[in-house]
Amino acid sequence: MASLSSEFLGIKSPNPFWLASAPPTDKEYNIVRAFKAGWGGVVWKTLGEAGPPVVNVNGPRYGAIWGADRRLLGLNNIELITDRPLEVNLREMKTVKRDWPDRALIASIMVPCEEAAWKAILPLVEETGADGIELNFGCPHGMSERGMGSAVGQVPEYIEMVARWCKQTTRMPVIVKLTPNITDIRKPAAAAKAGGADAVSLINTINSITAVDLDSFAPEPTIDGKGSHGGYCGPAVKPIALSMVSEIARDPETAGLPISGIGGVTTWRDAAEFMALGCGNVQVCTAAMTYGFAIVKEMTAGLSDYLDGKDMALADLVGRATPNVTDWQNLNLNYVTKARIDQDSCIKCGRCFAACEDTSHQAIAMKPGRVFEVLDDECVACNLCVNVCPVENCITMERLDVGATDPRTGKVVVEEHGDWTAHPNNPGAVAAE
Numbered sequence: 001m002a003s004l005s006s007e008f009l010g011i012k013s014p015n016p017f018w019l020a021s022a023p024p025t026d027k028e029y030n031i032v033r034a035f036k037a038g039w040g041g042v043v044w045k046t047l048g049e050a051g052p053p054v055v056n057v058n059g060p061r062y063g064a065i066w067g068a069d070r071r072l073l074g075l076n077n078i079e080l081i082t083d084r085p086l087e088v089n090l091r092e093m094k095t096v097k098r099d100w101p102d103r104a105l106i107a108s109i110m111v112p113c114e115e116a117a118w119k120a121i122l123p124l125v126e127e128t129g130a131d132g133i134e135l136n137f138g139c140p141h142g143m144s145e146r147g148m149g150s151a152v153g154q155v156p157e158y159i160e161m162v163a164r165w166c167k168q169t170t171r172m173p174v175i176v177k178l179t180p181n182i183t184d185i186r187k188p189a190a191a192a193k194a195g196g197a198d199a200v201s202l203i204n205t206i207n208s209i210t211a212v213d214l215d216s217f218a219p220e221p222t223i224d225g226k227g228s229h230g231g232y233c234g235p236a237v238k239p240i241a242l243s244m245v246s247e248i249a250r251d252p253e254t255a256g257l258p259i260s261g262i263g264g265v266t267t268w269r270d271a272a273e274f275m276a277l278g279c280g281n282v283q284v285c286t287a288a289m290t291y292g293f294a295i296v297k298e299m300t301a302g303l304s305d306y307l308d309g310k311d312m313a314l315a316d317l318v319g320r321a322t323p324n325v326t327d328w329q330n331l332n333l334n335y336v337t338k339a340r341i342d343q344d345s346c347i348k349c350g351r352c353f354a355a356c357e358d359t360s361h362q363a364i365a366m367k368p369g370r371v372f373e374v375l376d377d378e379c380v381a382c383n384l385c386v387n388v389c390p391v392e393n394c395i396t397m398e399r400l401d402v403g404a405t406d407p408r409t410g411k412v413v414v415e416e417h418g419d420w421t422a423h424p425n426n427p428g429a430v431a432a433e
């Protein structure tokens, strides 16, 4: 079995699966059970400043989006940071770190954007023996209206300033958790780096309203006839998170900055994808909330098997896909494919025909007996039929050989790479030497 031992910012954990700061990491009871189940580390539910803790709503705090099989695809929450007293959390953190020295324990912190507030809490956290801190600049609801969370995370100058305060005050590694509720994720990441942060983690939750009740005409979850936007997470947000991770990993200004990947990690595959795009480890919330702590067993076994199959060490996976993320203009226009339908696995549902006929390129013919065939002279290789076909691998995209003629364009497929930067239709094209 490939070793999953992981080191992130010098913080060791038996595997790269950490629980993200959220209800699963709210208290010692949860975390001990999570560690027994096999989680490599935890980011404790976000701590606030000393004094009366925040107050949560007493009505429903979660909303959801489901697939047709009722599988949870997206979770929305209007929960705030920890509503337990700071001293209780600190005491429990100290006990947990003492009892589980081989697991990573990170303290997530959100206090007002004032130097004194950060300088007051950091020594208390350090005293627990925590391995590092994560600055929560991400929560999009409740705390942001009070000038914290995403209200800070959306202003790169604030991120840089707070990261600098923290680095000046503590010996602990500083991870800045980024909000996705921003146009260009590279800006807050660069600000974190400029402030001296050791790493970024992303994504926190996305602003969302999951549904509107059509009887009460209120957003869900509904509290006494009213609703509020919340933070969206779970499998549905993974594509957004992957893209943001890749932007940070490949931007020259932030390339090499360690990244902890968060957002919809549910299986070992999800984790491997985040790591391939440059994450040193991953954090998980919704999957644990949906399936319980034991899900980590499948994640670790699956990732280990995958690495064995590839004869690869965990460290070799990190960033393996980053060089293959590029801008559209660099994609090879001489790479030509056509859809192919495997008649043996086709169940004749006709979805591919409807999709291509009505909304794509009229490139699928329906022949007698509901036999569906691709017309190569019309197929633009958009992949829509592959995506709508209910039978996996029934439709595949196959590359035309070099030297073959594309019946749609009449052009011979050539071996050389040819992209938009040098295309004759591009007024800004750079002529080939």
Ligand SMILES: Cc1cc2nc3c(=O)[nH]c(=O)nc-3n(C[C@H](O)[C@H](O)[C@H](O)COP(=O)(O)O)c2cc1C
Residues within 6 Å of the ligand: 020, 021, 022, 023, 045, 046, 075, 077, 079, 080, 081, 082, 108, 136, 138, 139, 177, 203, 204, 205, 232, 233, 234, 235, 237, 262, 263, 264, 265, 283, 284, 285, 286, 287
């Ligand atoms: C109910 C709930 C509460 C959360 N509370 C916090 C929090 O206190 N601090 C924080 O940094 N992130 C918080 N998050 C965000 C998660 O840590 C994580 O960034 C997000 O859920 C995306 O990961 P996932 O798709 O695995 O859930 C919370 C998420 C949920 C669902």
Ligand code: SF4
Residues within 6 Å of the ligand: 338, 339, 355, 356, 360, 361, 362, 363, 364, 374, 375, 378, 379, 380, 381, 382, 383, 384, 385, 386
């Ligand atoms: S790839 Fe696109 S154009 Fe080609 S057959 Fe499928 S849907 Fe039609």
Ligand code: SF4
Residues within 6 Å of the ligand: 341, 345, 346, 347, 348, 349, 350, 351, 352, 353, 372, 388, 389, 390, 391, 394, 395
């Ligand atoms: S969508 Fe798939 S299964 Fe349905 S007719 Fe087309 S190829 Fe066959």
